[in-house]
Amino acid sequence: MNVLLINQYFHPDISATSLIITDLCIELTRHFNISVLCGTPSYNPAESLTYKSFKFYTYKDCRVMRVWNTSFSRRTFKGRILNYLTFMSTGCLTALLLKKSNATFAMTDPPFVGFIAYMINKIKRVPYVVTLQDIHPDIEIHTGLLKKSFLVSAWIKLNKLIFNNAVYVIVLGNTMKDYLKDAYGLAPEKIKVIPNYCDDKIITPQPKQNKFLNDKPFKDKFIITHSGNMGLNQDLHIIIESAKLLKDNQDIAFVFIGDGAMKERLLASVKNNALSNIHFLPYEQKENLPFSLSAADVHLITLGKGLTRYILPSKLYGIMAVSRPIIACIDNDSDVAHIIEEAQCGLVIEPGNPETLANAISWMYKNKNDLPALGENARQYLENNLRKAHVIEKYRELFLSISSRVSL
Incomplete structure (x- = not known):
């Protein structure tokens, strides 16, 4: 089964999201053919590598396609939005030109990255899954960073479009699941709870004085x-x-x-x-x-x-x-x-x-x-x-269920 994963951040970015997604992709290559569509690193990677725009390469059996996006400081809201929008533009175009996969896996960066998966679904008829690490713009509305407006209403409608057309929407916990059911009207069976994890074989207790x-x-x-x-x-x-x-x-x-x-x-x-x-x-x-x-x-x-x-x-x-x-x-x-x-x-x-x-x-x-x-x-x-192996198995079973749907 060929799976295309889309997320702006991937190795060597050192954000929590990047670490989780990179590790997940490596683990899933044991069961599926994984391709990753990602953008320009923006968390100051320590490696002295040059990450060119539109570079295709292999990282630990994952086929990586790195597209261009702006690299403004993430500490400003406007800079972050511009980085997101440029990745969405180049990422969507690249995704539509790629060879058809069996499933698309839209992660969490940018918050509306699921739209790329939605477009692939409509043009190429490829089923997709959306994973929500956070729920936007609901966070920004709650904190007052965004006020209700035409653009915010359009964003919420876009979310509903993406969520309703996905095979599954994955969230990290039951509190998030309950919110999606209430706020977006999603059927409980469409929402899957799969927590994040750390590698419990690598992240192990050490003496304090280390x-x-x-x-x-x-x-x-x-x-x-x-x-x-x-x-x-x-x-x-x-x-x-x-x-x-x-x-x-x-x-x-x-x-x-x-x-x-x-x-x-x-x-x-x-x-x-x-x-x-x-x-x-x-x-x-x-x-x-x-x-x-x-x-x-x-x-x-x-x-x-x-x-x-x-x-x-x-x-x-x-x-x-x-x-x-x-x-x-x-x-x-x-x-x-x-x-x-x-x-x-x-x-x-x-x-x-x-x-x-x-x-x-x-x-x-x-x-x-x-x-x-x-x-x-x-x-x-x-x-x-909460062992890593338990979480990986949940993802494996989820994609196998999609594969069985496609083959019917």
Whole structure:
């Protein structure tokens, strides 16, 4: 079976989405012929390779077709939209010129990338699946970034067109599934819940004092880490405010690892408040993740109030894989909250409240001896319920079901 996967980001981009999709494609090549249509890398890949426009090559048995798009900074909304639109233009044209596949798999970048799969379906009669890591423009409407307008209404109508014509729409959790049923009127059987994952054989627990901390000024501190995208939806300012409340405890260090649209604002806030207990580090390469994640005593997951209907933070899986406890500032009826509570691997607190977060961190600090047990609970839950092999098998079965439909 020949499957065309479409997503703007792919190896060597080091965003969470790129890492997940790249690994998924490699695993699926064991069962299917996978081709990937992607754009220009935009997460500052460390490799000193030149990624030319319209370059065709093979990466670990995946046939990769890399098309041109603009490379404006992702930290501005306009720049990101221009990058998306140029990828959509070149990607759609390229996809229509390619040899017909048996199925199209539209991932999550750009948010309306499913339109390319829809066009292939209408012109070439190829069935397609859409995976939603996030639900747009619903997020932007909720946060006030976008107001209701003709363009926003058109975007929502486009979503309905794409979703209704797909064989399946894949979401990461039941909260997102319920929202799609209510907001878009999709039949429950059309929506499949398949979570993200991390490679639990590679992302494994390491000692806290490992090579990642060798040259770090906070290596002997009690480390509170936020690792991953510093985006507009994470409500990251509550971490800064909590650090202000805890600044008199010189034994606690806050560490941000990653990048994103909010990073410059966070840096400015730290400078304006003269906070010496907060540190910023760049993204880590995949092979270093077991060490950077294990260097934390506690990991933070934050998300703005009400956003769990549209987003499921996938950093959860890596944290659980390295056996570290979690403080989640997130809606208590979300999938993440349910997992943490069921696994008994951390604390779930109300989003947007710095005082509550500071109190939760203080509790963790005072109860250090209990943290290894919470971490072990996290890893055990991951191994029992969220292993990579389980997720890959769900994707394999899904595409086999599409293959059987095509052959009928």
